Amino acid sequence: MTTQTIQPSNYKLWLAAIKPPMYSVAIMPIWVGTAVALYEHHSLNWSIFSTFISSAILILAWENLSNDVFDSDTGIDKKKHHSLVNLTGNKSLVFWAGNLCLALGILGIGAICWWQRDLTVLGLILLCCFLGYMYQGPPFRLGYQGLGEFLCFFAFGPLGVSAAYYSQTQSWSNLSLLASVLVGISTTLVLFCSHFHQVEDDLAAGKRSPLVRMGTHRGAQLLPWFCGSIFAITGLLVALGSFPVWTLLSFAGLPATLKLCRHVATYHDSPEEVSNCKFIAIAVHFWSGLLLGMGFIL
């Protein structure tokens, strides 16, 4: 009798490689930064907003394509069937497709700077890209040292949100900085959760992600505090009168948060079962971010 291993279909592998839901993490800093700008300045430049969103998506595509390229160099993705390098068997194609996305993304940011006659937004976004490169590219590979979560917080939080705010107003705002902390935390939550099912492979490849360092049990115990901080900070800023009361709408992310914490508490050490926790974390990020932004507009 022959044993058959069930392989996911090619379509499913491609979908897992492209990870469409992940792109909401690129949209959210732009959405929240723009929403705060609209709240404070009562005007919105749609061309800048839509160009910024498209550029952010292209830049995140570069980050993910080059992640598969750099990870194929270290061997960490050997067993990852949905790596684009493994799927296409053509590392150089993936590398250049990534660079094309980056070039187009930066071109969009360049257009915003041209309209504004001001290079500030380009400077901030190039800094985000550099953090993204340091996460995975040689000689830095800081993600392998467990520093990815810090880079992620600053790129998607203070830097990304401030760039979006500045693109609308050509000024800075303490309120947007406060809101950026929430976007930074919820995006970092996604990255943290994406490593639960990878601990064994990461350890074998010498990647010391925070979960490799602390273990999945402690990681699962930390999660409610991590998630709770998003809602505690929002509630505190509303109570202090810094945020409008409508931003409490972001508490609609609580059901997804409870689901995430319960799921991880139960399955933290079963890679197969816990592997989808990254997508539950994306739901937490999506609802809390979308409704936080709405709270500034309503």
Ligand SMILES: C/C(=C\COP(=O)(O)OP(=O)(O)O)CCC[C@H](C)CCC[C@H](C)CCCC(C)C
């Ligand atoms: C590529 C990232 C995570 C994947 O990590 P890992 O290698 O563990 O995953 P796989 O298992 O799928 O191989 C995310 C890294 C995020 C990075 C620290 C910061 C990126 C910054 C962006 C390039 C900037 C985006 C700008 C913003 C305004 C949209």
Ligand SMILES: O=C(O)C1=CC(=O)c2ccccc2C1=O
């Ligand atoms: O593939 C992943 O796991 C991630 C990709 C990605 O672009 C990203 C961006 C921001 C936070 C987390 C993540 C991922 O986890």
